[in-house]
Amino acid sequence: xxxxxxxxxxxxxxxxxxxxxxxxxxxxxxxxxxxxxxxxxxxxxxxxxxxxxxxxxxxxxxxxxxxxxxxxxxxxxxxxxxxxxxxxxxxxxxxxxxxxxxxxxxxxxxxxxxxxxxxxxxxxxxxxxxxxxxxxxxxxxxxxxxxxxxxxxxxxxxxxxxxxxxxxxxxxxxxxxxxxxxxxxxxxxxxxxxxxxxxxxxxxxxxxxxxxxxxxxxxxxxxxxxxxxxxxxxxxxxxxxxxxxxxxxxxxxxxxxxxxxxxxxxxxxxxxxxxxxxxxxxxxxxxxxxxxxxx
Amino acid sequence: xxxxxxxxxxxxxxxxxxxxxxxxxxxxxxxxxxxxxxxxxxxxxxxxxxxxxxxxxxxxxxxxxxxxxxxxxxxxxxxxxxxxxxxxxxxxxxxxxxxxxxxxxxxxxxxxxxxxxxxxxxxxxxxxxxxxxxxxxxxxxxxxxxxxxxxxxxxxxxxxxxxxxxxxxxxxxxxxxxxxxxxxxxxxxxxxxxxxxxxxxxxxxxxxxxxxxxxxxxxxxxxxxxxxxxxxxxxxxxxxxxxxxxxxxxxxxxxxxxxxxxxxxxxxxxxxx
Numbered sequence: 432x433x434x435x436x437x438x439x440x441x442x443x444x445x446x447x448x449x450x451x452x453x454x455x456x457x458x459x460x461x462x463x464x465x466x467x468x469x470x471x472x473x474x475x476x477x478x479x480x481x482x483x484x485x486x487x488x489x490x491x492x493x494x495x496x497x498x499x500x501x502x503x504x505x506x507x508x509x510x511x512x513x514x515x516x517x518x519x520x521x522x523x524x525x526x527x528x529x530x531x532x533x534x535x536x537x538x539x540x541x542x543x544x545x546x547x548x549x550x551x552x553x554x555x556x557x558x559x560x561x562x563x564x565x566x567x568x569x570x571x572x573x574x575x576x577x578x579x580x581x582x583x584x585x586x587x588x589x590x591x592x593x594x595x596x597x598x599x600x601x602x603x604x605x606x607x608x609x610x611x612x613x614x615x616x617x618x619x620x621x622x623x624x625x626x627x628x629x630x631x632x633x634x635x636x637x638x639x640x641x642x643x644x645x646x647x648x649x650x651x652x653x654x655x656x657x658x659x660x661x662x663x664x665x666x667x668x669x670x671x672x673x674x675x676x677x678x679x680x681x682x683x684x685x686x687x688x689x690x691x692x693x694x695x696x697x698x699x700x701x702x703x704x705x706x707x708x709x710x711x712x713x714x715x716x717x718x719x720x721x722x723x724x725x726x
Numbered sequence: 727x728x729x730x731x732x733x734x735x736x737x738x739x740x741x742x743x744x745x746x747x748x749x750x751x752x753x754x755x756x757x758x759x760x761x762x763x764x765x766x767x768x769x770x771x772x773x774x775x776x777x778x779x780x781x782x783x784x785x786x787x788x789x790x791x792x793x794x795x796x797x798x799x800x801x802x803x804x805x806x807x808x809x810x811x812x813x814x815x816x817x818x819x820x821x822x823x824x825x826x827x828x829x830x831x832x833x834x835x836x837x838x839x840x841x842x843x844x845x846x847x848x849x850x851x852x853x854x855x856x857x858x859x860x861x862x863x864x865x866x867x868x869x870x871x872x873x874x875x876x877x878x879x880x881x882x883x884x885x886x887x888x889x890x891x892x893x894x895x896x897x898x899x900x901x902x903x904x905x906x907x908x909x910x911x912x913x914x915x916x917x918x919x920x921x922x923x924x925x926x927x928x929x930x931x932x933x934x935x936x937x938x939x940x941x942x943x944x945x946x947x948x949x950x951x952x953x954x955x956x957x958x959x960x961x962x963x964x965x966x967x968x969x970x971x972x973x974x975x976x977x978x979x980x981x982x983x984x985x986x987x988x989x990x991x992x993x994x995x996x997x998x999x
Contacts, residue, residue: 447808454805455817457798458879462820465876469835470827476838487838527735530728543732545987550739552930553979554937556953557972560960561742564749567964569759598738659828661940666960676830676940683834683944693838696831703828 477693485687495694502695505678508664510702512589512674513657516596517604520653521646523597524604528645529638531605532612544609551602559595559666566591566667587669595663600656604649611645612638647714651707658703675699743976750969767970777971780955784936787867787951791874792931798875799882800924803890804916806883824880833944836873840865840945865947873945874938878931882924889923922989929986933979 480490499506531544550558564570566585575583585591615638623633661676670677675695682692750768754761771777806817824832844863851860897919901911939953946954952975959968 451805451808454801455809458802458883459817461798461876461879462817462824465836465839465872466820466824466832469832469839472839472842473831473835487842523735526728526731530732534728535732546736547739549980549983550743552933552937552983553743553976554953554972556937556939556956556960557746557968557975558742560956560964560968560972561746563960563964564745565742598742601735601739655826655828659830659940661830662957676828679830679834680943683837689838692834696834700827700831 473693473696476690477697479690479693481688481690485689487689495691496698498691499694499698502675502678505673505675505695506698506702508589508672509658509660509674509676512592512596512664512672513654513660516593516600516657517650517654519593519597520600520604521650524601524649525608525646527601528605528608528612528642532609532615533617544606547602547605551599555599556662558599559663562591562595562598562667566594586667587671589668589672591667592664592672595667596657596660599663600653603652603656607648607652608642608645611642611648615641643714647711651710654710655703655707658699658706746969746972746976749966750973752966752969755966767966768974770967771970771974774967776950777952777955780950780952783867783870783949784952787870787874787942788932788935790867791871791935792878792928794871794875795878795882795931796924796928799879799927800886800920802879803883803886806887807890821880821883824876825884829877829938829940830944832873832876833941836869836876836941837865837944840869840872865945866949869945869947870942870949870951873941874931874935877941878927878934881931881934882927885927885930886920886923889920893919922991926986926989929982929989933982933986936975936982937979 476487477495478491478493480488480492480494482488527547531540531547535543563586566572568586571585572583575581619637619641620633623637628636659676660674661680664672664674664677665680668677675698678695679692679699682688682695749760751763751765752760753764753766802817806814809817844865848860848862851862854860893916897915898911901915906914937953938951939957942951942954943957950958952971956968956971956975959965
């Protein structure tokens with residue numbers, strides 16, 4: 432049948448290729464001028480020099496890259512809190528996804544799932560701001576003070592940043608895990624049960640391996656977004672717990688050192704690609720990742 | 727046990743939101759203790775020129791960028807059916823890059839690309855312009871819209887392509903068999919089937935653009951979008967007015983989201999009929 436279709440459409444091929452080109456042109460141009468070219472310029476700037484009043488002066492030097500350790504704290508914070516945040520999201524999100532996919536009644540399942548995702552699409556800024564409110568001096572610390580635990584400081588600590596991270600990105604973790612658990616063939620669980628596996632063995636040997644693709648997707652989504660995070664450390668870390676994103680804002684908008692900022696940005700993308708690449712490779716190589724090409 | 731855990735998570739997710747909504751109706755001036763119910767802060771919002779101006783900017787940017795994205799993204803998704811080989815690989819890679827590269831890097835890259843381009847153009851204009859006051863290109867509506875359209879377009883391409891993949895091919899063949907020309911087939915068969923997907927893409931893009939802070943922060947120049955305005959007010963101090971803005975914004979995004987959901991569901995109806 433496909434042969435017949437392609438034969439009948441053959442006379443139209445010539446005009447078809449014109450039409451295809453015409454349809455692709457706007458998006459192609461957009462990608463070229465607003466994605467490829469800007470990213471190339473960042474790459475070029477990263478080997479340039481800072482101009483006398485900020486901005487850029489053409490040069491070819493790796494001094495900016497050699498200077499990266501000057502922002503070591505930002506890299507260190509990002510590389511510890513982003514994986515840690517991802518892990519907490521996974522640990523907190525998996526049981527919820529499990530509950531939604533396997534335990535919740537079918538009547539409520541969809542509503543409950545939508546309720547998880549909705550916050551993700553409502554104002555990120557406002558939701559993070561809510562935690563300034565809750566963790567700030569007159570929120571939880573004031574309540575703790577009432578029961579005799581005084582002088583607790585939560586805002587502007589790594590704990591506050593982690594809370595904000597889990598709050599913001601939990602939905603993104605739950606959704607893909609839910610999808611893979613929901614697709615799981617329930618008969619496998621029954622079979623495992625029939626073969627006298629206890630609940631824990633079934634979970635470990637059947638459920639977890641089969642939900643691995645969802646776990647991989649969820650972790651990747653959360654981790655990628657966390658690597659470039661700016662708002663959460665800015666608002667809940669109060670300049671004390673800062674990420675690479677905060678360093679970038681400082682370098683581009685305050686100290687106007689664009690070449691160094693570009694080098695930091697290139698390093699950020701490189702670290703991201705390396706971590707995600709090796710994570711995917713690792714999870715594919717492992718037993719669990721048989722279907723890791725979900726995305 | 728699972729049920730208790732789920733309840734805990736839902737409290738965690740919705741508690742802070744509920745708090746914002748509750749305190750937006752606070753009659754007291756302090757952000758932290760509740761004095762009684764009042765619409766005072768909403769009234770104050772309506773008289774806040776800066777906020778209204780930022781809201782207008784955000785709405786214009788979101789509308790224009792998601793319209794552009796819906797049109798260009800749909801065009802690309804349709805054309806991609808006939809594209810194979812290296813062109814296809816590159817285009818797919820660019821779509822994923824546009825979605826995956828952190829917003830902050832996109833913001834920076836767009837900023838320096840546009841500033842460098844504008845510098846060159848402005849210098850040329852000064853040299854060529856007969857007057858002493860040539861028009862100057864600068865950051866503003868155009869740059870925010872251009873940057874938002876990039877992400878939104880990639881989003882629309884992914885969504886619409888999924889629709890195309892799930893589309894009933896036999897209808898298109900039937901239409902051709904009945905001697906409809908390609909344009910008529912597109913207008914009367916393909917487009918109605920894709921419309922819910924395109925609209926959902928538009929609404930999701932709108933929500934993204936309306937909510938985006940970090941990209942706009944870099945490329946907005948002297949313009950304020952609503953998130954930029956809210957961010958700088960939070961910096962100046964936490965006031966109940968921010969709660970009122972937050973509540974209004976959340977209600978608005980929620981409405982857009984519901985509309986997008988309804989549109990995405992709708993796709994199954996024509997198939998059933």
